[in-house]
Amino acid sequence: MPREKPKAPYHHGDLKNTLIDVALAHISRDGAGSVSLREVARDAGVSHSAAYRHFANKENLLVAIAEQGFRQLGETLGAAAQAHAGDPARALQATGVAYVEFATSHPEHLQVMFGGSIACPSDYPSLVAAGDETYAALTRTVAEGSKLGQLRSGDDAMIALTCWATVHGLSQLIAGGQIGREAGDASPRSLALAATALVMQGVNAPAAAAKRSAKVKRRRLKQDVL
Amino acid sequence: MPREKPKAPYHHGDLKNTLIDVALAHISRDGAGSVSLREVARDAGVSHSAAYRHFANKENLLVAIAEQGFRQLGETLGAAAQAHAGDPARALQATGVAYVEFATSHPEHLQVMFGGSIACPSDYPSLVAAGDETYAALTRTVAEGSKLGQLRSGDDAMIALTCWATVHGLSQLIAGGQIGREAGDASPRSLALAATALVMQGVNAPAAAAKRSAKVKRRRLKQDVL
DNA sequence: TGCCAAATGTTACCATTGTCAACATAATTT
DNA sequence: AAATTATGTTGACAATGGTAACATTTGGCA
Numbered sequence: 074m075p076r077e078k079p080k081a082p083y084h085h086g087d088l089k090n091t092l093i094d095v096a097l098a099h100i101s102r103d104g105a106g107s108v109s110l111r112e113v114a115r116d117a118g119v120s121h122s123a124a125y126r127h128f129a130n131k132e133n134l135l136v137a138i139a140e141q142g143f144r145q146l147g148e149t150l151g152a153a154a155q156a157h158a159g160d161p162a163r164a165l166q167a168t169g170v171a172y173v174e175f176a177t178s179h180p181e182h183l184q185v186m187f188g189g190s191i192a193c194p195s196d197y198p199s200l201v202a203a204g205d206e207t208y209a210a211l212t213r214t215v216a217e218g219s220k221l222g223q224l225r226s227g228d229d230a231m232i233a234l235t236c237w238a239t240v241h242g243l244s245q246l247i248a249g250g251q252i253g254r255e256a257g258d259a260s261p262r263s264l265a266l267a268a269t270a271l272v273m274q275g276v277n278a279p280a281a282a283a284k285r286s287a288k289v290k291r292r293r294l295k296q297d298v299l
Numbered sequence: 300m301p302r303e304k305p306k307a308p309y310h311h312g313d314l315k316n317t318l319i320d321v322a323l324a325h326i327s328r329d330g331a332g333s334v335s336l337r338e339v340a341r342d343a344g345v346s347h348s349a350a351y352r353h354f355a356n357k358e359n360l361l362v363a364i365a366e367q368g369f370r371q372l373g374e375t376l377g378a379a380a381q382a383h384a385g386d387p388a389r390a391l392q393a394t395g396v397a398y399v400e401f402a403t404s405h406p407e408h409l410q411v412m413f414g415g416s417i418a419c420p421s422d423y424p425s426l427v428a429a430g431d432e433t434y435a436a437l438t439r440t441v442a443e444g445s446k447l448g449q450l451r452s453g454d455d456a457m458i459a460l461t462c463w464a465t466v467h468g469l470s471q472l473i474a475g476g477q478i479g480r481e482a483g484d485a486s487p488r489s490l491a492l493a494a495t496a497l498v499m500q501g502v503n504a505p506a507a508a509a510k511r512s513a514k515v516k517r518r519r520l521k522q523d524v525l
Numbered sequence: 526t527g528c529c530a531a532a533t534g535t536t537a538c539c540a541t542t543g544t545c546a547a548c549a550t551a552a553t554t555t
Numbered sequence: 556a557a558a559t560t561a562t563g564t565t566g567a568c569a570a571t572g573g574t575a576a577c578a579t580t581t582g583g584c585a
Contacts, residue, residue, distance in 0.1 A: 088562080104418045106332060111542060122544080123563050131543065187475060188415040192330045195476060204477060225500075228493070234469075234478065235494040239461065242468025249413060250421060251430060252460065267454065268461040274451075275501025314533080337571060348573080349534050357572065 089127040091117045093138055100138075101181040105190040110134065135185050136197050142182030143203030149175045150210045161218030162277060166269045168214060169240040173265035176244030183248055187241075211237055225278050232276055239272050240265065315353040317343045319364055326364075327407040331416040336360065361411050362423050368408030369429035375401045376436045387444030388503060392495045394440060395466040399491035402470030409474055413467075437463055451504050458502055465498050466491065 085091065095116045099108045110131045111121040128134040153171035157164035176183050184190065186204075194200050215233040218224040224232060246252045247261050311317065321342045325334045336357045337347040354360040379397035383390035402409045410416065412430075420426050441459040444450040450458060472478045473487050 085563080104415055106416060107418060109542065110544095120564050121542090122565085125544075126562050184415055187471065187477075189330055189410055189475070190332060190415075192333060225497075231490075231493045231497065234472075234490070235465065235497045238468035238472060238494055239465040239498070240468070241472060242464035242466070242470075243460070244468075245413065245471060246460075246464060246467060249415070251413075264457075264460070267457045268464055271451075271458065271461045271501050272465070272498055273501065275497050275499065311533080335571065336573090346535050347571090348536085348575095351573075352533055 085117070085119055085123075088117065088119060088123065092124055092127060092134060093141065096134055096138060097181045100184060105135070105181070105184040105188055108135075132191060135190050136200060138182065139186045139191060139194075140199055140203050142179065142186045143200070143207055145179070145182070146172070146175050146186075147203070147207045147210065150207065154210060154214050160223075161214050161221060162223045162273065165211075165214050165218060165224075165236060165276075166266075166273050168211060169236055169269040169272075170262060170265040172240040173244050173247070173261050176241075177247050177261040180248045183244065187245070208233075208237065222278055225276055236269075236272060236276070239268055243268055311343070311345055311349075314343065314345060314349065318350055318353060318360060319367065322360055322364060323407045326410060331361070331407070331410040331414055334361075358417060361416050362426060364408065365412045365417060365420075366425055366429050368405065368412045369426070369433055371405070371408070372398070372401050372412075373429070373433045373436065376433065380436060380440050386449075387440050387447060388449045388499065390440050391437075391444060391450075391462060391502075392492075392499050394437060395462055395495040395498075396488060396491040398466040399470050399473070399487050402467075403473050403487040406474045409470065413471070434459075434463065449504055451502055462495075462498060462502070465494060469494055 092113055095113045096108055099113060099116070108131075110124055113134075114121045114124050124134070128137065149171050150168050153167045154164045157167050191197070191200070194204075212230070212233045215224065215229050215236070219226060219229045219232075243265060247264065252264075318339055321339045322334055325339060325342070334357075336350055339360075340347045340350045350360070354363065375397050376394050379393045380390045383393050417423070417426070420430075438456070438459045441450065441455050441462070445452060445455045445458075469491060473490065478490075
């Protein structure tokens with residue numbers, strides 16, 4: 074007797090999230106550029122145009138993925154900072170390392186968050202908000218460290234931006250396979266540790282010269298060398 | 300009398316380069332993701348499938364653009380370093396600033412070089428070669444500075460990588476519009492100057508502690524803080 | 526010179542894709 | 556139970572990347 078097959082119900086149950094997951098799988102396999110809504114739908118076991126009940130268009134699916142990425146990244150960074158509460162310098166480096174670790178272990182998300190698959194991110198307020206919030210964690214830590222005198226005083230925003238740029242750049246380079254031959258054997262974590270340590274050496278308040286006036290230091294920062 | 304119209308000749312003359320230029324224009328308008336070979340061909344005043352006489356497929360057109368970008372970037376960085384020959388620390392920072400300036404004034408190229416429009420860059424030896432060569436300029440400068448004792452000794456490769464990551468990350472963030480609200484008014488150049496100055500402060504050999512053994516310093520670099 | 530091959534362009538065609546409209550079924554509200 | 560809303564389905568459309576067959580130049584080479 075043919076036993077009652079599972080008989081796929083007309084309604085999928087949680088198609089929205091399924092679509093996101095399947096899309097992520099495809100992105101990690103073929104890159105964000107070559108993801109096809111129809112193929113995603115097929116793999117989700119659903120007709121092509123069902124996706125449009127959950128996302129206005131293909132880009133909106135990507136936006137959802139990017140948002141998810143920002144949320145997860147935010148949580149990861151928050152946790153890293155939390156683990157060193159009270160010691161902003163340590164917290165700052167830990168945040169940076171966490172950034173690189175997240176990025177390299179979630180390259181699909183990264184690709185969508187920063188890879189330009191979304192034509193005009195600023196069209197999506199939820200996206201910019203998520204990005205801003207992520208960045209805010211960094212800024213807060215820097216401000217805290219600055220207040221405690223742990224960080225080179227002068228321009229907190231610039232310190233935060235430089236830290237962000239370094240870990241972001243490192244993440245992109247690793248994820249993009251750009252640094253295979255130079256440091257192929259090193260784990261992302263160890264690379265991140267070394268890079269952040271180096272930057273922190275420029276960012277930490279110089280113990281010996283701590284008495285030099287902030288004004289002088291700020292001037293040096295801007296005009297130095299070039 | 301109908302004067303002899305220019306009567307577009309059957310052969311275009313320099314279609315290959317024209318296609319590249321038109322494609323660049325489209326990328327800068329709509330992003331690398333939404334560039335269409337057919338539309339490019341149309342704008343070049345030629346039938347869609349003519350492009351295939353010059354590029355095996357769409358991706359190969361992008362590869363050509365990326366290569367062009369790497370070549371131009373290489374020249375730019377080389378010139379910047381050259382301008383401070385004999386002073387590696389200065390040369391290093393100048394190279395970094397030049398990187399950011401190139402990136403932000405050629406966002407179309409950047410997008411193709413690093414934006415993931417090319418599914419698997421490692422499939423194109425010419426591309427990896429171009430990238431390597433670009434990076435090599437940086438490495439050389441660092442090695443030189445290290446030899447002169449201008450740079451914190453220990454791990455030259457790590458210094459080079461950190462510098463690259465910082466300027467690369469800064470470039471991506473600026474080009475991606477990610478840092479509109481934090482430092483919107485500052486020019487890319489001034490941001491690059493400040494960021495590189497900060498990193499250089501960690502990278503420069505500490506004048507006072509110059510006698511500390513390299514071994515100790517290397518240990519600090521790896522294990523510091525975390 | 527005249528002829529042939531290589532280079533370069535063109536048109537016709539195909540499968541795939543993003544998106545929409547019209548229709549079908551399930552879940553929810555009334 | 557009836558009506559409304561959510562969710563899926565099928566069928567269409569235009570545009571795209573890519574291939575094949577055919578057309579026009581161009582450049583050697585006899």
